[in-house]
Amino acid sequence: MLTEKVEKALNRQIRIEAESSQVYLSMASWAEVKGLEGIAQFMYKHSDEERMHMLKLVKYVNERGGHAIVTALDAPKTDFGSFQKMFKELLEHEIFVSQSINDLVHITLEEKDYATHNFLQWYVAEQIEEEALARTILDKINLIGNDKGGLYLFDRDVQQIAVESAAGDPGA
Ligand code: FEO
DSSP: OOOHHHHHHHHHHHHHHHHHHHHHHHHHHHHHHTTOHHHHHHHHHHHHHHHHHHHHHHHHHHHTTOOOOOOOOOOOOSOOSSHHHHHHHHHHHHHHHHHHHHHHHHHHHHTTOHHHHHHHHHHHHHHHHHHHHHHHHHHHHHHHTTOHHHHHHHHHHHHHHHHHHHHTOTTO
16 A cells, blocks of 8 residues: 555656656657657657656556546647757756656655655666766767757757667666
8 A cells, every 4th residue: 555645746756757748749849840850759759758657657556556646737838949958958857857756765765665665766767867868968969069960960860869768668
């Protein structure tokens, strides 16, 4: 059984993962209409991954005798200014998600819920990967600067990064 506090915290995380999926879907759509095809594919894939993160939590909460709650979500932005700014926002968003996972892990220890603590270790590892990936992408963007040829190659490569990350994802 989950304690009330753990169940509430897990439900909060369900909403955060769902909102993350919406944020990346909105980024994908923005990139697609701007003709940034590779970046759009990367973001569509990332959005799907967030939905998977959410579903894993939903199933876990229900399996442990709780009730996973599906709520209304905050609407994401629809305009991201530039793809450089968009990837900065992606990193900032992942740092926010990592903090939220850390808070959740802390609550499981306070509540002596070692099963949920163990379950959440997958998310801890996933956040390390996601933040590292976002930083790698930002490094590439900084290298390109305003070079048009570099942007063309980046748009092509980032699609590949998405494919590699999907194959290596133990939860996919
Ligand atoms: Fe589910 Fe990107 O954190």
